[in-house]
Amino acid sequence: MNTPPLSCTIATRESRLALWQAEHVQALLRERFGWTVDLLGMTTRGDQILDRALSKVGGKGLFVKELEVALEEGRAHLAVHSLKDVPMELPAGFTLCTVLEREDPRDAWVSNHFESVQALPLGAKVGTSSLRRVVQLKAVRPDLDVQPLRGNLDTRLRKLDEGQYDGIVLAAAGLKRLGLASRIRAVIDPQVMLPAAGQGALGIEVRSDNVALREALATLIDTPTWLAVHAERAVSRALGGSCSMPLAAHVTWRGATMVLEARLGHPTDAAQPLLMAQVDGAVTDVAGAEALGLSVAQLLRDGGGMAYLAAAEALAAA
Numbered sequence: 383m384n385t386p387p388l389s390c391t392i393a394t395r396e397s398r399l400a401l402w403q404a405e406h407v408q409a410l411l412r413e414r415f416g417w418t419v420d421l422l423g424m425t426t427r428g429d430q431i432l433d434r435a436l437s438k439v440g441g442k443g444l445f446v447k448e449l450e451v452a453l454e455e456g457r458a459h460l461a462v463h464s465l466k467d468v469p470m471e472l473p474a475g476f477t478l479c480t481v482l483e484r485e486d487p488r489d490a491w492v493s494n495h496f497e498s499v500q501a502l503p504l505g506a507k508v509g510t511s512s513l514r515r516v517v518q519l520k521a522v523r524p525d526l527d528v529q530p531l532r533g534n535l536d537t538r539l540r541k542l543d544e545g546q547y548d549g550i551v552l553a554a555a556g557l558k559r560l561g562l563a564s565r566i567r568a569v570i571d572p573q574v575m576l577p578a579a580g581q582g583a584l585g586i587e588v589r590s591d592n593v594a595l596r597e598a599l600a601t602l603i604d605t606p607t608w609l610a611v612h613a614e615r616a617v618s619r620a621l622g623g624s625c626s627m628p629l630a631a632h633v634t635w636r637g638a639t640m641v642l643e644a645r646l647g648h649p650t651d652a653a654q655p656l657l658m659a660q661v662d663g664a665v666t667d668v669a670g671a672e673a674l675g676l677s678v679a680q681l682l683r684d685g686g687g688m689a690y691l692a693a694a695e696a697l698a699a700a
């Protein structure tokens with residue numbers, strides 16, 4: 383029996399951004415299906431160690447595990463995540479269901495004194511803990527002093543305002559969703575800073591055995607977003623999907639043609655070049671999107687990426 387649910391509960395982290403995203407899905411389900419939708423706020427291990435070096439603590443899916451347990455135990459039916467934070471491989475029994483239309487996937491330059499990365503004085507201090515952002519900043523401005531920056535969005539902005547950095551890099555999507563778009567000094571051109579796989583998209587996780595819910599959610603898919611994030615995530619999965627790997631993967635559309643670009647940086651040696659690859663193709667289904675992702679991953683491997691991946695693995699194991 384596939385009777386669609388009349389009520390359901392969404393598990394969510396309790397950061398402002400996570401709550402915005404969960405409430406967004408809650409409103410959508412009420413509006414489209416007339417369901418009663420509750421929220422279940424939760425603290426994840428990732429939240430508890432937000433101010434420490436996540437890559438040093440290790441473990442994939444630090445922000446999703448507790449939410450999956452709530453689904454497993456039937457305390458919630460959907461978990462809403464930033465897709466960027468969802469591991470490439472889900473545990474058995476879970477399905478990534480739908481991601482609606484993605485918000486701006488680009489990175490944003492945020493600064494109280496400098497209008498762009500290019501406008502920074504020699505040796506200026508920039509805050510980010512994302513290896514992907516570090517290697518791309520270093521590629522355009524090797525002189526910059528890039529320093530770690532952790533915490534949720536509000537914490538990061540506060541650290542900037544306290545004068546700890548000349549500027550910081552954040553996802554445009556998070557700032558826009560929280561009504562903080564006015565803090566964006568410049569959206570960074572993807573040719574300068576290629577976004578992460580899935581950036582700006584929502585990921586909705588459900589139990590695979592909840593067929594009725596999966597079928598209802600499937601009607602909410604935004605196809606261009608759905609195909610784009612499958613291609614981007616396929617690149618990351620094919621290369622091992624580790625967060626200690628500086629990897630960017632980003633889709634743009636030229637009409638019905640998907641253009642997939644990816645970049646791989648060396649995880650420890652900034653003097654190594656940033657590897658870049660691009661493919662395009664007419665993509666109409668998930669299999670086609672994932673095939674494009676695999677071919678970009680292969681180009682990166684063949685272009686010198688094997689040594690980079692080995693270094694990232696060694697780092698993760700250390």
Ligand SMILES: NCc1[nH]cc(CCC(=O)O)c1CC(=O)O
Nearest residue numbers: 464466552553555556581582583
């Ligand atoms: N890594 C944390 C994270 N996960 C999702 C977002 C922003 C929203 C999004 O990309 O969907 C952020 C903050 C950031 O990268 O600045």
